[in-house]
Amino acid sequence: KQSDRQQVVDVKAKSFDGSQQPQGIAIYTTGVVITQGTLKVTGVKATIYFDDQNQVTRAVIVGSPATIEQQDDDGNWMHGHAANVDYHNDTGIAILTGNAHIDQPTKGTADGDKLTYNTNDSTMTGESNGASTVHMTFQPKTQPGAAPAKPAAPATPAAPAPNTKKP
């Protein structure tokens, strides 16, 4: 949701190591769960960057895989996972790299090496590093009231060629 980025960032983990100061960096390890409104990111290690007002500007979460999920403004959920989730709190962009997968039940799924998901308008771009292709599937748009397409009529068999000459 748009309003997510105005919510409190809540981080749970086993341990913390960092310098709590402006422009500081904080490292959380083991069982990391970060929530901010409907946004939820989990992983094994999270590195969080702060600006000079001690606000979270960016969080890089690695895991096997790291997961991310969020609800957009019309209530549709998005679930994603990848080896590395790089979430920019200031722009609302999440970059999933390392066999990334994003699933939006109402829209479709995407797999690729790098998927960039924009949490503002829940749009997505996919890139591959050349080795594998980006694979996306999109749910068909069901037109309201359209009759399901009639199965095509079986084609009439072609008449056998007239070959009546007897030896």
Next chain:
Amino acid sequence: MAGILLAALGASVLLYYWVAPEKKVDDFIGPPRSGYVLTTFDLDSYNEEGKPAFKLIAPHLERREGDESLYINAPNFVLPSTKETDVPPWTGHSQYGWVNKDGTMLKLQGLVHMDRIAFQTNPPASIDTSEVTAWPKENRLETAEAARIVQGTSTMDGVGMRANLDTKHLELLDAVHTTYQPRKR
């Protein structure tokens, strides 16, 4: 005959000095310092360079001869930065305090609260825990207990903490839970 005796005497003396343990050297000159009690006192402790290491203000202090350590009730303490001079000190209080013989270690027990005012771009900060061991000359703290650190708008809870107040490096060892407030629009 006398020669043999003399040689035997010499050998036995040599043997004695070689085997006998050295005499215990007492490094403290003067009579052993007696225990004492202070009431409503200020205690200023300095490090080797003569810079203040810590200050204690308390209603009651007892010094015991045994290990020459100090037992303090309800201390108010000041932990100045050992490096920068323009950084405000951490100040706080606890129910009990204990200082070891050479003043390198300060233990604070029971409702330990410490805080430091804001300065430059750093927001005000505070630490609350039930017990902490401080090494004032290195401005370092450690506790195995639960600790809550509030820094500006972020609140951190954890069990087991190691902090260096000079470098502001902080570690929480277990069950960490942190909240960062959103940016003000």
